[in-house]
Amino acid sequence: MKEPTVEVFVCMNVDCKSRGAQATLSRLQQQLGEREMSQVEPQPIICFAACNLGPNIVIPSRRCWLTGVTAERVPEVVDYLQHGADVASLKEKNDPVLEQMIFEMIDAGLLDKGDSD
């Protein structure tokens, strides 16, 4: 039976890009390929104003928002996706008000594919 798809949103807005979001996305795609995790689909995300914490990643199905995910820290994210490894250090700067809004938006269906440009 095919595993359910896990969407991983990577913010590609100006600030996150300037903090290395493109390298984060590339590393994520590479690692997912190497570990044959085809059920995980990286997607662009619209800016959630957490720019000073970027690069930002949101994993909606796990209600998980990760900040400061530079390319070097991508393996920790993939470990989390693969084995549920601890990513607390990538959450410690999360703004709770913003976090609530991010998931309310996602729950409301904002982040449809093709509407995140």
Added chain:
Amino acid sequence: MPEILQAPRVGVADPWLGAHRSSGGYHAWSQLSQEGAPERLIDIVERSGLTGKGGAGYPTHRKMRLMRAQSAEKKFLVVNGSEHEPGSLKDRSLLEGQPHNVLEGALLSALAVGATDVLVAINEAATRALTHFREALVEAQGPNGIDFKGIRVAVHTVPDIYIVGEETALLEVLEGRQALPRKKPPFPIQQGVFGFPTLVHNVETVAHLPFIAREGAEIYRALGRHGRGVTLCTFGPEFVCAGVHEIPLGTPLRDVLHDWGGGLRGGLRIKAIQPGGPSSGFLPASLLHLPLDAETLQNHGSALGCAVIRAYSTNDCMVRELGRILHFFAHGSCGQCPRCRMETSMLDTILRQVLSGRGNLRLLEQIDKVIDLAQGEGICGLIAMPAAPARTCLKHFREEFIAHIEHRCPACSAQHAGSSTLQASGK
């Protein structure tokens, strides 16, 4: 009713020095510049009730008094003719049709506040306004011109980019930098152009000054219905009499729309209006008994702003109209403040999703939350601009949003998706 600014006659009336003089022009300047107490103009302006015509509506005399109190080797008066609010034509109409009136008003204000330099910023896209004002300046400085009393006047062209209309972004442009709003404080009156005290007036604001100085505050106030003078309004292309008209403040909106605007083309019925440009709240037809007055409009979730009046007919889809406005703000944001970028792009995304038939009620509920999260944040006022149109549109036309969610919007099925868009980088 006399029209003190004569804006509707742009292109017909003679804009040059002789005509301005023969209608009483530069009389106030001669008096004020010769009598030795120019600050008395500030008292007259206070009694006139004049407020800034650029959108914020701040009492003009207060800014002038604050500026007067500044002491510095140089003091600047910036006349903001960048006019980036979509649809607004009043400032370029004045610069084009009454350049000497604008110049006289600028000189009067400069003298009253002790400014040494006047910088007139004109949108590069307003080519006739630029040409006419420059020619008027040459005329005034010529052999039969007027004595500027040592006040230097220069014209600057500014790019046709929405954010340049924000006064501190304009100051950045005048200093040769990118149009990015500055953090306040310090306020421009404390540290403006090149660090010197700077008073920023809208073009229309200074254009009111010669009449006020010449005729007095009481006569000026009496031009309005409730003693509040007059204002220029730009009527959108949907009106029979589109363009710039001078309206007595306090006139009921219904009279404004029909007596000056001539109603909608094709005899269409008005469903809603925005009296102050895209950042003003929507008012449904049931509120058209309200007077054209900044305070009243604000009490009903709208604004007078720079008085760009847009009307929407019973054939228009209000969701689509709001979508155009929110898209405009998303693209008009300079991107400097994360919260502004988040707010404007998120609201734009929500509306696009609703318009594309993939909306839901839960998504609509997020609009208020996104606006609340942005409240009080951001360097400049742009972050607050989507709030009034979004909230009032949802309040007065919620049924139309529901119709979109349920794929049954009659206006959109009739019109399809062919409406025009607002442009943040030009008109």
